Amino acid sequence: MKIIVAIKQVPERDARIRIDASGKWIDLNDVEFSMNESDAYALEEALQLKEAHGGEVVVLSAGPERVGKTIREALAKGADRAIHIQSASETELSAFDALGVASLLAAAIKDEQADLILTGLQSDDLGLGQTGVILAELLGLPHATLILKIEKTDTGLKVLRELEDGWFQHLELPLPAVLTIQSGNSKLRYATLMGIKKAKTKEVKTVSVTDLAANSEPVVALEAVKLPHKQRTTQILGGTPAEAAAALVEKLQFEVRAI
Amino acid sequence: MSSVLVFLEAKNNEITRLSWEAMAAAHTLAASLSLPVDVALVAAADNPILKTLQGKAPRTVYAIDHALLHAYTADGYTTAYAQLIEHAKPAYVVFPHTYQVRDFAPRLATRFKQVLISDVTGIESGSGTGPIFVRQLLQGKLNAEYHASGEGPSFVSIQAGAFRADEPQAGDTTIQPFHPTLEASEIRVQPGEPFRASAQTVDLNSASILVSVGRGIKEEANLPIVQELASALGAELAASRPICDAGWLPMERQVGSSGQTVAPKVYLAVGISGAIQHLVGMKGSQCIVAINKDENAPIFEVADYGIVGDLFEVVPALTAAIRKVKG
Numbered sequence: 001m002k003i004i005v006a007i008k009q010v011p012e013r014d015a016r017i018r019i020d021a022s023g024k025w026i027d028l029n030d031v032e033f034s035m036n037e038s039d040a041y042a043l044e045e046a047l048q049l050k051e052a053h054g055g056e057v058v059v060l061s062a063g064p065e066r067v068g069k070t071i072r073e074a075l076a077k078g079a080d081r082a083i084h085i086q087s088a089s090e091t092e093l094s095a096f097d098a099l100g101v102a103s104l105l106a107a108a109i110k111d112e113q114a115d116l117i118l119t120g121l122q123s124d125d126l127g128l129g130q131t132g133v134i135l136a137e138l139l140g141l142p143h144a145t146l147i148l149k150i151e152k153t154d155t156g157l158k159v160l161r162e163l164e165d166g167w168f169q170h171l172e173l174p175l176p177a178v179l180t181i182q183s184g185n186s187k188l189r190y191a192t193l194m195g196i197k198k199a200k201t202k203e204v205k206t207v208s209v210t211d212l213a214a215n216s217e218p219v220v221a222l223e224a225v226k227l228p229h230k231q232r233t234t235q236i237l238g239g240t241p242a243e244a245a246a247a248l249v250e251k252l253q254f255e256v257r258a259i
Numbered sequence: 260m261s262s263v264l265v266f267l268e269a270k271n272n273e274i275t276r277l278s279w280e281a282m283a284a285a286h287t288l289a290a291s292l293s294l295p296v297d298v299a300l301v302a303a304a305d306n307p308i309l310k311t312l313q314g315k316a317p318r319t320v321y322a323i324d325h326a327l328l329h330a331y332t333a334d335g336y337t338t339a340y341a342q343l344i345e346h347a348k349p350a351y352v353v354f355p356h357t358y359q360v361r362d363f364a365p366r367l368a369t370r371f372k373q374v375l376i377s378d379v380t381g382i383e384s385g386s387g388t389g390p391i392f393v394r395q396l397l398q399g400k401l402n403a404e405y406h407a408s409g410e411g412p413s414f415v416s417i418q419a420g421a422f423r424a425d426e427p428q429a430g431d432t433t434i435q436p437f438h439p440t441l442e443a444s445e446i447r448v449q450p451g452e453p454f455r456a457s458a459q460t461v462d463l464n465s466a467s468i469l470v471s472v473g474r475g476i477k478e479e480a481n482l483p484i485v486q487e488l489a490s491a492l493g494a495e496l497a498a499s500r501p502i503c504d505a506g507w508l509p510m511e512r513q514v515g516s517s518g519q520t521v522a523p524k525v526y527l528a529v530g531i532s533g534a535i536q537h538l539v540g541m542k543g544s545q546c547i548v549a550i551n552k553d554e555n556a557p558i559f560e561v562a563d564y565g566i567v568g569d570l571f572e573v574v575p576a577l578t579a580a581i582r583k584v585k586g
Contacts, residue, residue, distance in 0.1 A: 015397075133365035166456060
């Protein structure tokens, strides 16, 4: 089975948030990046499918040069090769909306004839949760989202999908298909030393955004980002841990009347 | 004439709360654009559920009816909804932001060369660009303002709890059956019956105080410090998703969009940053207390009381202080 896994490099969860000069994104100076969490689970599912049924795992990612580090990490974990849609600058891709980015991904893999395309259910930064589904429509493939488990069957796949409020559902679908993976169902592997060594020699094909000639004219535009305003007035209780704890107990006792 | 078209969802023969909220958002949007609101849902034209929409301001209720839509599939819904959109030609298409909508709406929007503005928490009137849609980035640490710049219908999904599902104003409503053209061969995914993993044995809703733990606890071995806090308070223990995913606490203790929605007297969030998926499950609590090392964590946006600090120091101090007053 040939599996393509689309992964995104995103700012670390505890990255400091300062709005940049454009007013449209955060200042990326001193920000550390990592592999988007649900994409890491998508990669894990792909590697497990390969171990069980053989085949090839190809990693696909779009972004500036720094994304190469996350791609190497995926290769070190066991992916066979990678395609890096390299943007010329930090801002080149921000002109694209979700349809534009998915069109780039679709163009980059159109000759791959993959059996299965996996990606995380949403990115930790933009959180649109759409790339996989749009990609499926652009490629004319069936899809399923919020997938926790994948089993290969004689006719295609049987997958477990998460619904709301603790409900689940099995789905059967033919291949090729696109699945978006929910975090948390399996344990993520670490790269071994051998894996890290091998990753250095694995193929990373770099294509530029302009090579793919996808249409970047956005239909949805991000106008500005702002720090959220508070929905409630928070009283911050300061002092040492003991002082703050005592102040909170007093509030819970006399104002909230909960103890 | 152009309109705002809302696709509703029903569960157990009732229009869902999120659908009413999406309708409230649609009315806000429609009022600013002087457009009428139409609604649509999958139902036979004689379904009594349609009566609950009657006289409640939508101009037309489209009852989308086809045997192949009885079980939800992304293929079936995308094709059927696309046909209704081509027929009704709305300027805006509005959905409740549910797991089901997340599954098909991006595909539907793509079919119209549009992009769904998902997870919208606010709608503001823009200057010259049309309405501004607000949604959150970076797990709630940032708000972003979007506008639709393309031709053709714009697609928007509304986050739970962002709009009040007030009793809508009265109006004349027509129910109009809509029969899409669908072939069984177009539906490539075969859905199974939904099921629940295990019987619920914990009812978080019956607890008046919840102590809820998140990623900040770092490892399973650290859980006793929050368990002790919960027992000192006489509280039930709850958790955010990563804790249940890791298997440290059972799924039935999970609060948030994929777990339970709770509204206790006191919700004490320990080491929970407050991603929107968590906030929608607990922001109705009467009093919210947050303990977090990151002063910019979005949980502080909804908290009444906050302690910025290391939970490994604050929680034991709090447990001790509670034991002292409770004797």
